[in-house]
Amino acid sequence: MAICRLFSWALVCFTALVFSAKGETLFLSSLNWPPYTGEQLKDGGASAAVVSAALKAKGHDLHVDYYPWSRTIRMVSREDAIYSGYFPEYYYPTDQYVFSASIGSSPLGLLERRLYPIKWSRIKDLNQYTLGVVRDYVNTIELDEMITSGVQHVEVVSSDEHNIRKVATGRVHGAVIDKYVYNYYIHQPHLVELKNKLDMNKQLLASKQLYIAFKNTPEGHRWREVFNDGLALIDPEQIVEEYLASMK
Template sequence: MIRWCLALLCYALFSIVLPAARADTLVLTSLLWPPYSGQQLAQQGASIAITRAALNVMGHELKVDFYPWSRAVKLATLPSSDYLGYFPEYYYETEKFIFSNSIGTSPLGLVEQKSHPLSWHYVADLNRYTLGVVKDYVNTDVLDSMIVSGVQPVEAVTSDELNIKKVAAGRVDAAVIDVNVLHYLLKQKTLQPLADKLQINRQLLANKQLYIAFRNNDEGRRWRDIVDRGLAQIDVEALANDLLYHDDVVTE
């Protein structure tokens, strides 16, 4: 009994001397990329909901500001800004950023006209088609290398919505797009009339992982480690399923 009382007294004194860990707020940039991120989406989208859950379990908060994609990335690189990173992003080789563990999966495919499906086996087979891409988006290593070298004909636009319209109008043969993004957009009033004309090509380009890109400095590494520890304590797949894979959304 005496030992138990002494232990309780020591704990109380320890609690007074060392206050509880302070809750901090991680500030990131993102873009309107439904259903993964967006200010008006439920829980601001699946990627943001997952990241917030990982931070909350670690006792911290998340604040996200939304910008066009190129600006969201640029702001995260500025040493004078409060932003320590941006998301959701695919992994790529860079010295500016380090990446969290996965915050979800992104099935990347090609939207095409149902009446004119693309036939290909290897990515190089796509060189005979003109593809729509979104400016400054990372696609796949092989495809991006072919685009840079000039062997893959592409037309770059500023949004997935524009690419969908161009495919429907026959201005490009197909466009690179996330499968879940396509299904979400084709349910919206402005694009719904195009849904019967379009489909995802039967062959995916990749089933990619999504990450948070943190600024490559001490503070960025600190927050990356906090997020990773939080991700290990939540069920990322279950959260993603609740927010993404419902109704008629198909990922394969």
């Protein structure tokens, strides 16, 4: 009888151990922002490849749904949301989200017309130009403060691709865009004809880190800890470098 009880207790403990070790799935929302993220990209993009590798290192899986950027954020904030966060995001002050460790870097710069380069040394020098920015994108703190105060003239668009066309046709003097995002789009068949009209400004606005923005909830904090532990077991920079090299 005692042996039966001992066996039953061992079975319960084993079942509990297996259950606790069972992998889970992290649900995140994202956008089509190649080469970092994209529904049609291999592995979902370079950033998605990093996130997936970090989760796999801890025995978990990743599921990503892709939306326009404004909806990407909105879908996470809904009360019935299945998403624990969204990515990739630049850091910004917020009580709504907590940020993961960095999943990579983003060289943020200015797209300009080749014949009419933007001349600046300080961020305030940009006030003489009208810049294209994407709705709800975080840029840099200084630039966003100038936009909010009205001293920086901008035209707000729905996508980076739209900004590329506006710069090429002279509807804005320049546009804020990630260097790798521009390099991806400008080599697409429907935009490659614009390549000879455009350049990235030689001076970067910033080299910004990319993160997952987890919801500021117990579940969000739990996933952030799990993810950060997995991220420490891989080399995210190498994954991104190899991914970008494979696209050339």
